[in-house]
Amino acid sequence: MATANGASKDVKNLDIVVIGAGMGGLACALSLAKQGFTRISVYETASNLGFVGAGIQLAPNLARILDRLGVWADIFKEAVEIRETSIREGADEHELAHVDLSDIEAKYGYPHSVGHRSSLAGQLFEGCKGEKAITFHFSTGAEEIKRWSSPPSFTAVPRNAEPYTVEADIILAADGIKSAVRTSMLKEINCDAQITDSKTAAYRIMLHRHQLEHDPELLELIDSNRVTRWIGEKRHIIAYPVSSKQIYNISSAQPDANFAEAPSVTYTTKGSKEAMLDVFHDFSPKVLRMLDLVPEGEVCEWRLRIHAPLPTWVHGEVALVGDACHPTLPHLNQGAAQAVEDAAVLGVCLAKLPSTKPEDIYKALRVYEKVRMDRAYLLVDMATQSGRALHLGEGTAKEERDKAFREAKERGGKLPDRWADADVQKMIFGTDIWKKAEDEFDELFGAVS
Numbered sequence: 219m220a221t222a223n224g225a226s227k228d229v230k231n232l233d234i235v236v237i238g239a240g241m242g243g244l245a246c247a248l249s250l251a252k253q254g255f256t257r258i259s260v261y262e263t264a265s266n267l268g269f270v271g272a273g274i275q276l277a278p279n280l281a282r283i284l285d286r287l288g289v290w291a292d293i294f295k296e297a298v299e300i301r302e303t304s305i306r307e308g309a310d311e312h313e314l315a316h317v318d319l320s321d322i323e324a325k326y327g328y329p330h331s332v333g334h335r336s337s338l339a340g341q342l343f344e345g346c347k348g349e350k351a352i353t354f355h356f357s358t359g360a361e362e363i364k365r366w367s368s369p370p371s372f373t374a375v376p377r378n379a380e381p382y383t384v385e386a387d388i389i390l391a392a393d394g395i396k397s398a399v400r401t402s403m404l405k406e407i408n409c410d411a412q413i414t415d416s417k418t419a420a421y422r423i424m425l426h427r428h429q430l431e432h433d434p435e436l437l438e439l440i441d442s443n444r445v446t447r448w449i450g451e452k453r454h455i456i457a458y459p460v461s462s463k464q465i466y467n468i469s470s471a472q473p474d475a476n477f478a479e480a481p482s483v484t485y486t487t488k489g490s491k492e493a494m495l496d497v498f499h500d501f502s503p504k505v506l507r508m509l510d511l512v513p514e515g516e517v518c519e520w521r522l523r524i525h526a527p528l529p530t531w532v533h534g535e536v537a538l539v540g541d542a543c544h545p546t547l548p549h550l551n552q553g554a555a556q557a558v559e560d561a562a563v564l565g566v567c568l569a570k571l572p573s574t575k576p577e578d579i580y581k582a583l584r585v586y587e588k589v590r591m592d593r594a595y596l597l598v599d600m601a602t603q604s605g606r607a608l609h610l611g612e613g614t615a616k617e618e619r620d621k622a623f624r625e626a627k628e629r630g631g632k633l634p635d636r637w638a639d640a641d642v643q644k645m646i647f648g649t650d651i652w653k654k655a656e657d658e659f660d661e662l663f664g665a666v667s
């Protein structure tokens with residue numbers, strides 16, 4: 219058994235377990251180490267980080283935290299700065315909106331960039347490896363939370379050895395959208411919040427520069443500093459260059475046909491190129507030429523699911539983090555950013571603990587929930603609404619949406635693609651959640667029970 223809770227321990231020597239080494243888990247471990255915690259253990263089912271080949275948007279609210287964690291400079295080296303976005307009709311390339319993003323850095327301190335997921339996760343991992351305080355246990359899944367408090371404990375299941383019990387002072391469950399800890403927490407508190415099937419899936423494709431070089435129109439896309447969205451009824455494609463413009467990243471959203479057959483089994487699978495081309499058959503020749511470049515066997519398909527909002531993220535000295543408590547549709551490009559915001563706030567709240575008593579730990583975790591929950595669920599909701607607006611078919615609602623796009627283009631009104639809207643960006647990019655947690659901790663700690 220690992221160490222039990224002891225009231226005499228210094229706060230920074232608390233034993234903290236992080237379950238899951240995804241974006242949220244890695245950021246939690248690093249954030250805690252940077253706050254001076256000395257005993258952080260990360261348990262991960264996979265044998266290594268197994269990076270999925272896909273792009274990710276690195277919004278200023280994410281970059282700000284990564285910078286404070288000391289990993290932004292290396293991520294930014296390979297990233298591409300986005301200076302504009304173009305939203306187009308998929309069928310005929312008619313531009314519905316064009317937004318200049320070149321002033322984002324001046325407004326929010328960091329440019330809006332895009333990068334490779336492996337660059338973000340890899341640099342977070344490198345940052346963790348540089349911290350003596352962090353120990354990784356790969357190939358070891360967390361199976362069952364045995365106790366929630368005084369001290370919390372769980373069963374660790376190594377791939378090739380006997381299961382054993384781990385006790386800690388604090389357990390942070392960053393075990394992703396299929397979180398087993400969330401399931402047992404909800405059971406424990408008699409709540410039946412369910413996974414909501416969005417009935418949509420996403421193709422994720424990466425084209426290498428040499429694949430585009432023969433086609434001037436496609437070459438222009440990878441050479442740009444632009445996020446392009448092509449929209450159509452019930453579907454869209456979003457694409458941008460990553461990895462110093464050596465890779466063009468394409469992601470889509472469309473009705474789910476594949477996964478509906480196999481509920482809950484898996485969230486990613488090999489997609490069929492033929493099925494993908496069929497889904498977008500009425501999009502422009504340029505889009506179809508681009509999709510046709512994907513080699514057979516390299517279409518990756520993700521299931522897109524969300525979860526009904528939870529009444530709480532904390533039970534005893536156990537807290538949920540990232541997709542475990544606020545999985546989102548990707549239409550606002552904030553899933554990983556929000557997991558990293560959780561990590562930053564947890565670092566602040568736990569560092570401000572006045573004692574190592576379980577009741578104080580519980581209160582500090584509730585402060586984390588208070589700082590994060592409303593914002594996270596607002597963004598989940600906005601992403602869902604944005605997807606709905608982007609996927610409208612012919613009819614009055616679409617006419618109104620296109621009028622809003624036109625007005626926004628001509629006079630700068632509210633954009634139906636919420637990610638590109640200046641007011642939404644101000645709320646998302648302009649919030650320094652780390653500072654907010656620092657500023658509000660004392661008052662909130664005094665108010666929670």
Ligand SMILES: Cc1cc2nc3c(=O)[nH]c(=O)nc-3n(C[C@H](O)[C@H](O)[C@H](O)COP(=O)(O)OP(=O)(O)OC[C@H]3O[C@@H](n4cnc5c(N)ncnc54)[C@H](O)[C@@H]3O)c2cc1C
Pocket residue numbers: 237238239240241242243261262263264273274275276358359360361392393394395397398420422469520521522539540541542546548551552553554555556557
């Ligand atoms: C199509 C698509 C596009 C996206 N685009 C963006 C974007 O542009 N920008 C953005 O910010 N976000 C984006 N996201 C969202 C983002 O990928 C997720 O929100 C983010 O990865 C969540 O991080 P997490 O750490 O909570 O979960 P995950 O990254 O899923 O990590 C969970 C980890 O826990 C491990 N694990 C699970 N169970 C256990 C267990 N029992 N014991 C031990 N380990 C366990 C898993 O192996 C995994 O490593 C996108 C998502 C999708 C589907």
